Amino acid sequence: MLRRLIACVLSVVCLSVALVAADGTQKTIRYTIRMAGNVAGSEVDTYFPDGHIESAFEFNDRGRGPKIAARYEVRPDGLVSRLAVTGNDYLKAPVDEHFTLMNDHAQWKSTSEKGEANGAGFYSSLNGSPLEAGLMATALLKSKSGAVKLFPAGEAKIEKLTELTLENGGRKVHVTAYGITGLSFAPAKVWLDDDGRFFGSPGKWFSILQDGWESANDQLYQVELKATDERYTRLAKTLAKHPGKPVAFEHVNVFDSPTATMLRDQTVVVDGDHVSAIGKAAEVRVPPNAERVAGAGKTLLPGLFDMHAHAQADDGLLNIASGVTTVRDMGNDMEELQHLQDRWAKGDAIGPRVWKAGFIDGHGKYQAPTGIFVDTEEQAVKAVNTYADKGFIQIKVYSSLNPAFVPAIVKQAHARGLRVSGHVPNGMIARQFVEDGADELQHINFIFLNFFADKVKDTRTPERFTAVGQYGAKLDLDSKPVNDFVALLKDRKTTVDVTLATFEGMFTGRPGIASPDWAPVLDRLPAQIQRGAFTGGLEVNAETDQLYKDSYAAMLKMTKKMYDAGIPVLAGTDAVAGLMLHRELELEVKAGIAPAKALQNATFVAARVLKQDKNLGSIAAGKLADLVLVDGDPTEDISNVRRCRVVMKGGTMYNSGDLYSAVGIAAAK
Numbered sequence: 001m002l003r004r005l006i007a008c009v010l011s012v013v014c015l016s017v018a019l020v021a022a023d024g025t026q027k028t029i030r031y032t033i034r035m036a037g038n039v040a041g042s043e044v045d046t047y048f049p050d051g052h053i054e055s056a057f058e059f060n061d062r063g064r065g066p067k068i069a070a071r072y073e074v075r076p077d078g079l080v081s082r083l084a085v086t087g088n089d090y091l092k093a094p095v096d097e098h099f100t101l102m103n104d105h106a107q108w109k110s111t112s113e114k115g116e117a118n119g120a121g122f123y124s125s126l127n128g129s130p131l132e133a134g135l136m137a138t139a140l141l142k143s144k145s146g147a148v149k150l151f152p153a154g155e156a157k158i159e160k161l162t163e164l165t166l167e168n169g170g171r172k173v174h175v176t177a178y179g180i181t182g183l184s185f186a187p188a189k190v191w192l193d194d195d196g197r198f199f200g201s202p203g204k205w206f207s208i209l210q211d212g213w214e215s216a217n218d219q220l221y222q223v224e225l226k227a228t229d230e231r232y233t234r235l236a237k238t239l240a241k242h243p244g245k246p247v248a249f250e251h252v253n254v255f256d257s258p259t260a261t262m263l264r265d266q267t268v269v270v271d272g273d274h275v276s277a278i279g280k281a282a283e284v285r286v287p288p289n290a291e292r293v294a295g296a297g298k299t300l301l302p303g304l305f306d307m308h309a310h311a312q313a314d315d316g317l318l319n320i321a322s323g324v325t326t327v328r329d330m331g332n333d334m335e336e337l338q339h340l341q342d343r344w345a346k347g348d349a350i351g352p353r354v355w356k357a358g359f360i361d362g363h364g365k366y367q368a369p370t371g372i373f374v375d376t377e378e379q380a381v382k383a384v385n386t387y388a389d390k391g392f393i394q395i396k397v398y399s400s401l402n403p404a405f406v407p408a409i410v411k412q413a414h415a416r417g418l419r420v421s422g423h424v425p426n427g428m429i430a431r432q433f434v435e436d437g438a439d440e441l442q443h444i445n446f447i448f449l450n451f452f453a454d455k456v457k458d459t460r461t462p463e464r465f466t467a468v469g470q471y472g473a474k475l476d477l478d479s480k481p482v483n484d485f486v487a488l489l490k491d492r493k494t495t496v497d498v499t500l501a502t503f504e505g506m507f508t509g510r511p512g513i514a515s516p517d518w519a520p521v522l523d524r525l526p527a528q529i530q531r532g533a534f535t536g537g538l539e540v541n542a543e544t545d546q547l548y549k550d551s552y553a554a555m556l557k558m559t560k561k562m563y564d565a566g567i568p569v570l571a572g573t574d575a576v577a578g579l580m581l582h583r584e585l586e587l588e589v590k591a592g593i594a595p596a597k598a599l600q601n602a603t604f605v606a607a608r609v610l611k612q613d614k615n616l617g618s619i620a621a622g623k624l625a626d627l628v629l630v631d632g633d634p635t636e637d638i639s640n641v642r643r644c645r646v647v648m649k650g651g652t653m654y655n656s657g658d659l660y661s662a663v664g665i666a667a668a669k
Helices: 002-013 130-142 214-239 315-321 334-346 377-389 403-415 430-435 444-449 463-474 480-491 500-508 519-524 527-534 545-564 579-590 595-609 638-642 656-662
Strands: 027-035 038-047 053-059 067-074 080-088 094-102 105-109 114-118 147-151 155-168 171-181 188-193 198-201 206-210 247-256 261-271 274-280 291-294 298-302 304-309 324-329 353-361 394-397 419-422 440-442 495-497 627-631 644-649 652-655
Touching: 027 198, 027 214, 038 130, 053 130, 067 130, 080 130, 130 147, 130 155, 130 171, 130 188, 130 198, 155 214, 171 214, 188 214, 198 214, 206 214, 214 315, 214 334, 214 656, 247 595, 247 627, 261 298, 298 595, 304 595, 315 324, 315 644, 315 656, 324 595, 324 644, 334 353, 353 377, 377 403, 394 403, 403 419, 430 440, 430 444, 430 480, 440 444, 444 463, 444 500, 444 545, 463 500, 463 545, 480 545, 500 545, 500 579, 519 527, 519 579, 519 638, 545 579, 579 595, 579 638, 595 638, 627 638, 644 656, 652 656
Parallel strands: 247 291, 247 298, 304 324, 324 353, 353 394, 394 419, 419 440, 440 495
Antiparallel strands: 027 038, 027 206, 038 053, 053 067, 067 080, 080 094, 094 105, 105 114, 147 155, 155 171, 171 188, 188 198, 198 206, 247 261, 261 274, 298 627, 627 644, 644 652
């Protein structure tokens, strides 16, 4: 969910348009920021008679969130000639960023970047106000080519998407949506009024709209959703291949996930949406009309599972390109998720199979940005039934839930055949959560917080991260309390969804240095996305720098300790789709889990937890044809899992490189 919120924030920070005070007077425009319908912050933009613009932008997301003061000077062609951005970023690290463009010579400096270049172009700051990318939209609309050079690298383009007229209390406004490419994996959208003003950015999770027009959010969102759907439908028609005849993967090594072993020189035949035959290459009869795929030197894996996703439209291509054919969504807007699930299942868009966990939290200033919110035990039980009736397979509770409701939630969920997991609610620790019947724990930090109850005041706040940074390295993993807790997990058959990739950059990323979670794929990413890898994680000082790194190392050791004790470790990300599932597996191996066992976690173990192992999670005759063909042998080098070449979901084939290309990522070598 952290990744989902950051993505929403970044999309807004990259979407706004400045209003120049044409009559030379000072003007102020105000915007309201909402999360899950609740006011979470604001933006106030002031345009001064001398032409400079000042913007104040902030919001609060469960104790996290940016607070930015920005100043901009703009040339007649729309390009920013000078900017200064100060404050703090989403994780509360300091922001101090400056840029100048004088005589078509650009210079920039921030806590993570420093550079200069010749030529005219636009500098998109790493933590600027939403106003800033609006200036980009203005510059693009003024450009004769519809394109603008970006600093430090890349190019932005703009296209008109749609337009409509809104009405509210007798007022009318005509607004137009544009898409800006070159900033992210998908076009960033911006809504403008006829005066060239930034009107807003709608959303179910996060929205920013001009004061007085907040009620337009749902209407704008539906129009934007239609444009998004149309884009992904076009891509599905182009990139999905429906063979119409058998497909044979010949002379391929097959990963046998139930035993975590490799079967050498095999041939696997797919007919329709199922595997029809598998065996030694010399013995399997390949139908004469089959499409033959050369498999020598390659490995065929079952489709991978990401057991901690918060699905959104952009994730579909990223997941399938990366060989992730199944995700477990751990909290989302119900209507939005059902819409995605239906489109991916029907093939109207490219995306994985989806299994859904229903999100339950309590009301309060730290409440989650989505889900069902309950204030009584009766409401909590009703929420369980709502999710069960809608086909959810699991309940995920969150940090603001009253801990007293957990037993009733567990009882009703189990009665309806649902699992229970989650953040450990504030006011209880992981041991109590498990003893109350929870089947699974989300996030390795909550496992560490089990031992710091006397040191942590409120786990709803960022303290749930910083406390682990402060004390995690000092925890004796061979102590009796730790051993007793691990024994409890083993005795209760509790699974752990550790999301190691979520915390690697947070604890070990440093400004100006490529974060280790992004480093393996950095040179494959679009230029503007690469920049985010250098921004750093949690704020550290001379005393805590190494301590936080050591605490992250302790997270890896704890993961291995639980795995060795026989506790199922699930491969989940809560991070960028597809690419970070690969990193999750690399981190499991770094923790000491054998590559073959890490692959087993992401295939057979995951399918068994979802009770889908009869059809998914392994390669066998009669099972659904969810397959991934990779170069090399990932049981010898787990990073070979990144070298996806062909991905199959239910018999539909995709060229991994083509899917990556559609989102601006280069194929792995």
